[in-house]
Amino acid sequence: MSDERVNDGVHERFDEPVIERVIEHLRAHFREDLEAVRAFLRTPSVSYTGEGIQETAEQVAGFVRALGGQARVVPTAGHPIVYGRLDQGAPHTVLVYGMYDVMPADEPNWSSDPWGAEIRELPRLGPSIIARGAVNTKGPLAAFFRAVAGYQAAAGRLPVNLIFAIEGEEEMGSRHFLPFVEAHAGELKAAQAVLFPFFSQDEEGVPWLTLGTKxxxxxxxxxxxxxxxxxxxxxxxxxxxxxxxxxxxxxxxxxxxxxxxxxxxxxxxxxxxxEPLPEEERRLLEEQVASGRLDERPFMAFEHVRRFKGGLRGLPLWERLFAxxxxxxxxxxxxxxxxxxxxxxxxxxxxxxxxxxxxxxxxxxxxxxxxxxxxxxxxxxxxxxxxxxxPWSKVSLHEPAVQAMVETYQEMGAPPQVWPLNPGSAPYYVFERVLGMPYVTGGMGHGGRQHSTDEYCTVQGVLDFEISMVRWLHGLARRLGQPRGERAAG
Amino acid sequence: MSDERVNDGVHERFDEPVIERVIEHLRAHFREDLEAVRAFLRTPSVSYTGEGIQETAEQVAGFVRALGGQARVVPTAGHPIVYGRLDQGAPHTVLVYGMYDVMPADEPNWSSDPWGAEIRELPRLGPSIIARGAVNTKGPLAAFFRAVAGYQAAAGRLPVNLIFAIEGEEEMGSRHFLPFVEAHAGELKAAQAVLFPFFSQDEEGVPWLTLGTKxxxxxxxxxxxxxxxxxxxxxxxxxxxxxxxxxxxxxxxxxxxxxxxxxxxxxxxxxxxxEPLPEEERRLLEEQVASGRLDERPFMAFEHVRRFKGGLRGLPLWERLFAxxxxxxxxxxxxxxxxxxxxxxxxxxxxxxxxxxxxxxxxxxxxxxxxxxxxxxxxxxxxxxxxxxxPWSKVSLHEPAVQAMVETYQEMGAPPQVWPLNPGSAPYYVFERVLGMPYVTGGMGHGGRQHSTDEYCTVQGVLDFEISMVRWLHGLARRLGQPRGERAAG
Incomplete structure (x- = not known):
């Protein structure tokens, strides 16, 4: 795919010195941020057993308050949801969805303590944090808070307001998140877009952008x-x-x-x-496969898979994944x-x-x-x-939140793969169908082995992620410009 | 089946007062015996994990020595075999095969400690010992030693000599028992028959006699x-x-x-x-089913089974089990x-x-x-x-060891079911094929839930078992009479 097709175009220059100042600050203070992320990973928060759930929810609420925001740990019939708000006097608002729970770490053969967050040198990847939740998703969640704190420290206020809805039952099927959203829909609709912060680069460094979830x-x-x-x-x-x-x-x-x-x-x-893939998305796939941006070989090597179903390779394989x-x-x-x-x-x-x-x-x-x-x-x-x-859900490539993410990746020298669907599942239908709001999952950074032994994220990826998040917030604010009347009224 | 067909006939009267004296002694001292059995069940001896194996083997060797016999705990490449000899100056010798190991007791939902050997009142069965190994087979093993001790106390000497070969890997497939038997075949062939002591009554009180094993x-x-x-x-x-x-x-x-x-x-x-069942055994089955002595209904009730494979009942069902x-x-x-x-x-x-x-x-x-x-x-x-x-193995109904068991059951008012095969497995091929020796599994007594939660044996059954063992030893000695030249020379 040509990058022109993916990126609808940058419409204006927007306060470039501020973002450079913020990035400089993040680089200068990265050691502290890294330790904060590791510390967060050391508290188990296993939704299946309840281990550490309440304690971790309180930690997350503390993160919101440390930014100057307000936060409550809202009880549900299951594990609580951290509900927070950070008003920065901005014309637009982003709803940050996240999860503070993780899978159990009861697999045998972890090569270090799943709650130790040790840093180990991984082949080809460099220094990496080994921990349950390193990538899915307490690593990016903690790093997102540090990125916002860095933005504030370097530039005063964020260019958008934030609402936080961080749940503790994602790995159990988010069973109480929909009722929460329905109960708070009036307030949540103040947002123009939803962000799920995530380390989205694959092992080759290519970020991955999805236009929906299965x-x-x-x-x-x-x-x-x-x-x-x-x-x-x-x-x-x-x-x-x-x-x-x-x-x-x-x-x-x-x-x-x-x-x-x-x-x-x-x-x-x-x-x-x-349904078969929409024609635009099928063409996107075709181009990405042809250009080599979509390539199943890293997956095969990384997951130790020698053969795909039906012996498929290339475009038919990718079409199968999404259709x-x-x-x-x-x-x-x-x-x-x-x-x-x-x-x-x-x-x-x-x-x-x-x-x-x-x-x-x-x-x-x-x-x-x-x-x-x-x-x-x-x-x-x-x-x-x-x-x-x-249910499945879909979002358009042309939404400002998606376009801002594409632009962020391009600015950082990492044009994304665009996937018509996330093959995994996440409760995004809640945003699309209940709130009528576009959403995007993203951020630079790399991790792997979700739901398995030796889950990890790279150290370099945590810094890149922080930078990508401040770029995205900045870029989204610029794209949204003045509030649109119909959303401000929502 | 008519009892006449099963029992080849009692050929002579044989020292009746002695056996009555022994039985009286067993009744009088049963409380001590029961406590000894319970104590033995309280030491775990799990062959899969090795827990308690060595300690239990030593206990068994001690049982032999307490009778005045000699015993060694013979190492194997796995768990040791207790090899003992009790010479009573008798013309005939019985090889007592047994196992001191049990299955793990890691099933959830035991209603009392599997190593507690608590006595609980079970519906229809009365006071019973709840323990892993209660029936399979540490319960009967311990009770056998007490029965022999009682015989000695009341009558001086047993009417036969005993050789003991008690292994600790039966639940793991008896993998070192065959080499042991082969290595000691010369000594073991001094015996005329093999006994595996076991609580053989079903929940209705009918003893079960098998003519082989699958x-x-x-x-x-x-x-x-x-x-x-x-x-x-x-x-x-x-x-x-x-x-x-x-x-x-x-x-x-x-x-x-x-x-x-x-x-x-x-x-x-x-x-x-x-092969289909031999004609004699098929007729035996037919008679037993017709007379109601073989009846699948207690099994159905006890094991909570509502339907057999193919909807079979009666003779076709029993034929299926053995063929x-x-x-x-x-x-x-x-x-x-x-x-x-x-x-x-x-x-x-x-x-x-x-x-x-x-x-x-x-x-x-x-x-x-x-x-x-x-x-x-x-x-x-x-x-x-x-x-x-x-391998499977077979023994004839007409062997003296088998006939003595039939007679014991008849004398105790409990004519047996005769099963052409034990549907379970035991290493009896070792006796039949390596030593060329007939064998019998038996004894009064009842237990159940082998390999499952709440394994048990009844308290009354322990006493009945002791009595049946002394009767069998007595009856076998009488049937064998003077040593047969070909066996004494073996």
Whole structure:
């Protein structure tokens, strides 16, 4: 893709000396900022267990107050949401969405303490922080606060006001964030755009900009012994499988009807509503693949993948990522799974699964299609529990918040990859559908191994991220110019 | 079955007052014996972890020495074997096989400490000991020693000599027992029969007598990412299942080719060699089912099973148990299996499986058939690890050791069920094929929930077991009469 197509054009020069002064300040004080980020990573904040959640929420509220803002730790039926406001007397306002929770760090084989935030030299990447949350997303969250503080220290006030909504249940499906947004919609609509600060550069340094997110249906299938057979209350001696059927076999057989040997989904109605890529986005993909800006090879090397589904490479592979839903087994378990030769006929087996939805699939219809498929194949006894759903969401490349991010990356010498969708899930539909507000995820910086061992972010990336954030705030203010009447009234 | 068919007949009266005196002694001293059994159950002896193994082996050696015998704790490449001898100057010798190891007790939801050996009132069963190993098999092992001690106290000497070979790896597949037997075959062949002491009554009080054991092939199937696809070194973010295939799906698909939806095995060559029941045993089954002595209903109630495979009941069900191999999933695991909605694309998935072999299936051929099946279906990448195999074994109903057990049960008012095979596995092929010696598992007494939560044995059963053991020793000595030349020379 030509950069001209991605960047709608810089319309005016805007206070260049201020931003240079701010960047100089960030460079000069980076050691302190780095230590602050590391300190934040050392408090566990595991939403699944609740460990450190309250303490971390208070820390985040403290970050807002340290900027001169107001913040409350707002209780929900689950973990609290940090709700803050930093009024800088500016004509425009940005809603900063974030998450202070992280995944558990219970994987074995971390090479250093997941809560130690040690700095280690990583091959090709240089000094990096090793920590659960380093990239997803306590690292960028803490660095964002330091960038704003640096801006204030060097330039007095930010060019925009900020509202903060930092939740503690993102990794559990953001289950209380929608009600929070609905309850505070009147105040939140004072913002013109939403920012989710994130280290967006890949391992080659290319930032990644998404124009939406996939939706998700996360569910469990559980097969238990019952009228069909199997032990119903507890596992029994394995030798009685001669007589008694096995719920693990039944789950395996039921699952096997859902995809073919190549993992092509065979659930009737599963693909209903799925649309091919819009033509503009397909052309963007084509150009990026042709120019080499989109390249699957770093992913293959980094994730140790030797072959993609169907043997795809290049454009068809990228089109698949943005236009095809998936039906994934996140986990499967039943019976005795320890060492050795213990025999058991288990009374239950469980699969944890997710569907990633592309526009315009409907989460409810997908869940119903899967249920109907199981029923039709004789597995009405298998319980399907839908644990979480997000709709997909989309944002236009031409929104000022998106354009300001493109410009920031270009100014920093790192023209972005543009992805039609984030293949992961985030509750952005809340912004798009409830608040009617454009959103952008971004920032320079690099990290990896989310949800896995040895999650990391590079040290250099933390500084680059800070610089990119002040540039973006600055650039967005310039693009928005005077408040638009219809938004100011919102 | 008529009892006449099972019992070849009592040939002579044999010192009746002695046995009555012994039984009186056992009744009078039962409280002490019960406490000794409970004490033995309070030392964990988990072969998988090694916890308490050495200590428990020493305890067992002490039991032999307390009888006036000699005992050594013989090291193996794994856990030691307690090898003992109690010479009573008798013309015949019994080899007592046993195991001092137990399964782990790591299941959740035990209602009391698995190492506490608490006595609790169980519905319909009365006071019972709750402990890992209560029935399988530290309970009967300890009680056997107390029964022998009681015999000696009341009658001086036993009517037979004893050799003890008590291993500590039965739950791990008895992997060092065969070499031990081979190394000591010359001494062990002094025995005329093998006894495995066990609480053999079901929940209705009917003892169970087996004429052999099934064999086993225990194996793991592991699917890992590789040239075919999938992540190869660690799990990756679940959203990339859009691109990258999933080893859990691949394992599921491979497994699904091995059985049909009714769990009928579809592996070519799997059934090779399997023979129908011998006609005498089929008639025995038929009579026992007709008379109600073999009845699947207590099993259904106790194990909470509502339906058997294929909807079978009665004779066809019992024939299936003794003439059909199984292909069981003992456990399956891969990916994230905790609470909540963590997404993951796992890099490996594992199934633990067992085949129970009926005569005359060959363990090697079965393993080869499964490997060939996977290869033929395109799953050559799936690793098959055979962890353990036992051949099946058989013993005749007409052996004196078996006949003495039948007679014991009849004398105690509990005519036995006769099972052509033990559906579980035990290393009896070692006795049958290596030593050429008949064996019998038995004793009154009842317990249940082997390999599961709340394993138990009844208190009354411990006393009944002790009485049955002294009766059996007595009866066997009488049946054997003067040493047979060919065995005494062995």
């Amino acid at each position: 939706g998700i249906v996360y569910f469990e299938l559980e097969c238990r012994g019952g009228d069909w057979g199997g032990p119903t209350e507890r596992g029994i001696h394995g030798s009685y499988n001669a007589w008694v059927a096995n719920p693990a076999w039944r789950l395996v057989q039921a699952l096997a009807t859902m995809v073919d040997a190549d993992e092509q989904v065979r659930v009737e109605g599963f693909f209903d509503g799925a 095809q839903p998936q039906l994934n087994i996140d986990g499967i378990v039943g019976g005795y799974v320890g060492e050795g030769t213990k025999t058991l006929l288990p009374h239950r087996a469980l699969a944890k699964m997710d569907v990633r939805l592309v526009p315009r699939m409907d989460p409810e219809r997908v869940a119903q299609a899967i249920r109907a498929h199981l029923d039709r194949h004789g597995y009405a006894d298998i319980e399907m529990r839908v644990l979480n759903t997000y | 064999g086993i092939v225990y194996f793991e199937l592991e699917c890992r990412g590789g040239d075919w696809g999938g992540p190869t070194e660690r799990g990756i973010h679940g959203s990339y299942n859009a691109w990258v295939a999933n080893p859990a799906w691949r394992l599921v698909q491979a497994l699904a080719t091995m059985v049909d939806a009714d769990e009928q095995v579809r592996v070519e060559g799997f059934f090779d060699g399997a 059909q191999p199984q292909l069981n999933i003992d456990g399956i695991v891969g990916g994230y299996v905790g609470e909540g909605t963590k997404t993951l694309l796992p890099h490996r998935a594992l199934a633990k499986m067992d085949v129970r072999l009926v005569p005359r299936m060959d363990p090697e051929r079965v393993a080869q058939a499964i490997r060939a099946h996977l290869d033929r279906h395109g799953y050559a990448d799936i690793e098959m690890r055979v962890l353990n195999t036992y």
